[in-house]
Structures are given as C-alpha cells and as structure tokens.
Amino acid sequence: MSQLEEYMEKEAKYHMQTYKRFPVVFIRGLGSRLWDLDEKEYLDFVSGLGVSSVGHCHPKVVDAIRKSVGKIMHVSNLFYTVPQIVLAEQLVEMSFGDKAFFCNSGAEANEGAIKLARKYAKMTLGEEKYEIITAFRSFHGRTFKTLAATGQPEKQKPFEPLPPGFKHVHLNDACELEEAISEKTCGIMLEPIQGEGGVYECDYAYMQAVCEICNRRNLLLILDEVQTGIGRTGKMFAYEHFDIEPDIVTLAKGLAGGLPIGCLLAKDKVAGAFDYGDHATTFGGGAVPCSASLAVLKVIEDERLLENCAIMGSYLREKLEDIKDKFAVKEVRGKGLMIGVEFEDPIAPQAVKICLENGIVLNNIGERIIRFLPPLSITAEEIDQALTVFEEALTEAHKESGC
C-alpha cells in the first residue's frame, strides 16, 4: 500500500466522511505552488478556496505569525491586544465601515451580521422586523442560521426545520426583490459575486437598484464578502465595483493568509445596536490571526496585488474567452481572479481530475462549472502553464464523455 493509500484509509476510518476529497496529500506550499507526498509539484488555481490569496507561506506572513506566536498567543476578549486594535483600525480606515468585530470563519461572520441586523431593526423599527431576503444559489455558511440564509434547498433539506426569518429571490431581478419585501423585512443579504453557487455576478444596475430599495424602504444592505473581499475581485472590497455603500460587510477567507479569521464591518449607526454581552467569541480576533492579517494587508499593498489581480484577471479571462468555441463553453463569468467557466456539457469533474493528475489544481462546481481562484500574485507565465494543461484536459474530458 502506498503512503497516500495509507493516509486515505486512515482518514476514512477516523474522520467523519463529510468531504469528498481528491486523492492527494499536500505537504508543502510556497507562492502559487504546492507539493504532495511524492514531492510532485502543482500550480494552485484554487488557493484553498480563496484563502491563500497572497500565496502559500508568504515569508512576511509566516514571519508575522512566528513573531506573534512567540510573544502572545491567547488572552481572551476580556483584555485588549494590540494586533486586534490595529487591524480594526486598518479595515475601518480602508472601507465604508466605522466598526469591526472579529470572529473565526465566514459562517460566524454571517451569523454576527444576521444578529446585528435583527437587533438593530428591533431597536429602531420594531419587534416584528426580523426577516432577511437573500438570493437563490447563494452560500452563506453551514451553521443553522447561515444555512437558512443560503439559497440552496438541497443543502437545507436534511437539516430541516431551519430557523425562520429568511426569504429567497432570484438574483438580478430587482422587481422580484421589491415584491418579496414584507412588513417583517429588515435587510437584504447578497454576495456581490456568488462563489459556491457557481460564480454568478450581481449586475451593476441590480446592485444600484438594491441599494436604492434599501434606502427607500429603510432596510439594511448586508454584503457577504467572505469570498469576494480582500482583493479577490481586483478591488479591496467587491462593493467598490458597484459605487454603493453597504451597511454591513462580512469577510473571512483571504483575510489572514490561511489562519482562521472572520470579520464583520458595519456603519456606526448599525454597529451601535450591539451592547456589551450581545455578541462575543473566545478565540475571535486573537493576536496571532490578527498579526497574520496585518501582514497580508501589507503584502497586498507593497506588492501591488490589487493591480496584479485586475491585470491577471483580464488576461486569464481573455484567454478563456478565446477557447470558448473550441470547448463548448457556455459562459465565462466573474471579476478579477474569481472566474467561473460554464460548459454546455457535463465535463467539469473529469476535466478537474485530469488537470490535477497533470499538476494543476482547479475546482468544479457541479457537473458544468469550473472555478478559478488563483493567488492574487499569480503571473502570466503561471496562467499560460495552467491553461496549456487545462486545454489538454478539456480535449480529453470531451473525448471520454463522448460530448
């Protein structure tokens, strides 16, 4: 039995079987590259699902983590720590927000956003204002409330009954949204680009209309930027593409270079609804992830990664558009380095498998969509290298499927 098979067997025996994993054990990463047990090298176009945005083990992030770990690891939120305060300051100063709150994950950030929206609405608009409208195909997390917010019935079904207070509408239909608003509605929650749902973008006009509706109907605009935030779309926050100001934004994935973190940003008038004891966490905002995050933000600035993301995103997109006809591509979607390619035929799983065998890490969403989420530091040469393998994989996958 190979070492890989041994690990796979052990995982199957000892870990709950909730992940359908690829047969690879990664042991090392640097920049855009990963290495497996056999020292085989891969180019990573998934970045740990949008987490390793500044590349794997960026030396400055590693250094910040090492220094922080050796100095202070945990004291709880009963006390102040410097990295948390400085990170809150930086995120607030670079965004629409007036206040930050730190937690440990995307789902937790969205839980916090939902709690904050409800408390604010109860205080300012009345007891009956608690409903939040979200979009079909959205993904907001796996906790009960974020699962209820998620617009994917197949993910919800096994866990019903879910907490009440969520309604779903189709994305990019402002009339349907307006009609769905009831006397109970307190907010609208959207991903600027739906990630897990298949890389579907909010139209500019739709986002403008949503913002106008929120202002006119006195509703909170909550943006789930867990995946789109911190540079992924070529701007620090995806809402900047739409010339709007949200009331609450959630962040997580790319914020701390691979350490677990979540963050809630809000305007003062909304953030003020949380009183002492209303919301808290043992681990959230710890000195180590906050130090990592400060290093990530500095790397993004020093290495001009927002510019690189926008330029490389256009380059990758153009190349993908060029092969549309050859491989029966229905649509190329996304912004910056968050790109989805939808095929007419159900070839995505097989194409991703062949890419992986040939050293390119990609992610398929269902049978027809492949998602590209490379590090924001990706180069044109790396994109060329990946696309050569990608095209070969598509040819083979089409051949094998008979499509």
Ligand SMILES: Cc1ncc(COP(=O)(O)O)c(C=O)c1O
């Ligand atoms: C938009 C969005 N929101 C929330 C989440 C949940 O984040 P986490 O897995 O960190 O709880 C994800 C995860 O993929 C996401 O993409």
